[in-house]
Amino acid sequence: AQSVTQLDSQVPVFEEAPVELRCNYSSSVSVYLFWYVQYPNQGLQLLLKYLSGSTLVKGINGFEAEFNKSQTSFHLRKPSVHISDTAEYFCAIVNQGGKLIFGQGTELSVKP
Amino acid sequence: DAGVIQSPRHEVTEMGQEVTLRCKPISGHDYLFWYRQTMMRGLELLIYFNNNVPIDDSGMPEDRFSAKMPNASFSTLKIQPSEPRDSAVYFCASSFGLAGLTTDTQYFGPGTRLTVL
Numbered sequence: 001a002q003s004v005t006q007l008d009s010q011v012p013v014f015e016e017a018p019v020e021l022r023c024n025y026s027s028s029v030s031v032y033l034f035w036y037v038q039y040p041n042q043g044l045q046l047l048l049k050y051l052s053g054s055t056l057v058k059g060i061n062g063f064e065a066e067f068n069k070s071q072t073s074f075h076l077r078k079p080s081v082h083i084s085d086t087a088e089y090f091c092a093i094v095n096q097g098g099k100l101i102f103g104q105g106t107e108l109s110v111k112p
Numbered sequence: 113d114a115g116v117i118q119s120p121r122h123e124v125t126e127m128g129q130e131v132t133l134r135c136k137p138i139s140g141h142d143y144l145f146w147y148r149q150t151m152m153r154g155l156e157l158l159i160y161f162n163n164n165v166p167i168d169d170s171g172m173p174e175d176r177f178s179a180k181m182p183n184a185s186f187s188t189l190k191i192q193p194s195e196p197r198d199s200a201v202y203f204c205a206s207s208f209g210l211a212g213l214t215t216d217t218q219y220f221g222p223g224t225r226l227t228v229l
Contacts, residue, residue, distance in 0.1 A: 036220075043116070043203055043220030044155075090155065097168065100218065102155040 002027040002095040006103035014111050015083055021076040021106045023091030032094040033074045035065055038105075039087045047089070050074065061085070086110045116221035118204050124227045130192040133224045136185055137206030145218060146179055146189050147203040155203075161187065194228045201225050 007022040025033060032051050036044040048059025055067040065076045074091060091103040117136040125131055137144045145160040159169040164181045172179070176195070181187040191198055205218040 034217075041222075043205075043222045044218075045220070046217045049217070099157055099160070099168070104154045 002029075002031075002093045002101055004033075004091045004093045004101060004103040006089075006091050006106050008106050009104065010107045010109065012109045012111060013081055016080050018079050019077065019081050019085075019108065021089050021091075021108065023074045023076065023103060025072050025074060025091075025093050027072075027093060029096060031067075031069075033065075033067060034092040034094075034100065035059065035063070035074075035076050036090045036092060036102075037061075037087050038090065044090065047076070081108070081110045083110050083112060116204055116206055116219055118202075118221035118224050120224060121222060122225045122227075124229065125194055126229050127195055128193045129228075130190065131194045131198075131226060131228075133189040133202050133204075133226070135187045135189070135204030135221060137187070137204070138219055139185065141206035141208055141219070142184075143207045143209060143218075144181060144187050145205040145207075146187070147205065147220075149201045149203060149223070150199075158189070191226075194226075196228045199226055199228050 003026045005024045013019045034049045035047040037047050038044045047063050048057045050057045050067045058064045063078050065074055067074050086109055088105045088107050090105050092100045095101050119134045142163050146158040147155050148158055149155050158171045159179045160167055161181045177191055179189045201223045203220050203223045205220045207218045
């Protein structure tokens, strides 16, 4: 069965610093991976997705993620974060039935 | 487009009462999903519909939960009777296709925060 593990539940970082949010996946079939962001009191919004092709995926708000098949990872990165990036971030994988399976989430807290 | 619309945004009720959550998907989307989010269990898919037909309800926790989609622009999730452990944020999402099988994405509503006392 497909699953995702987000390795950090909370990531505090200072404004303008780089950040990496880690996600590892488990799957025995073709992999479709997503990162969603949830701002306080809002629904989830897609940041980026990997379906096939280039392993470096660029998303909205300056985020990017790299699909690494050998390490079964799909880490999310941003070179310089803003206060407004404070949110919860979810990694997700599509299972064989086409359903999204979400990780537990990583709370990114950007401090001035 | 206004996006996925959910109502109410907040609901506080007493144990044993019936609760109905409502969702209007994005026009033209043929898939609709109901999720529940809690601190303990994270985001869980409860049920999803394709062209108004329930396809997979394996995530529905028990018979107290039911969902309907009478037409392409409206769905309800009902809990009867409600219990304190049902307290959570319930999200509705819609898409053109199942995530990954097309290039389309699930679009989430703002959620309904349910508190059962």
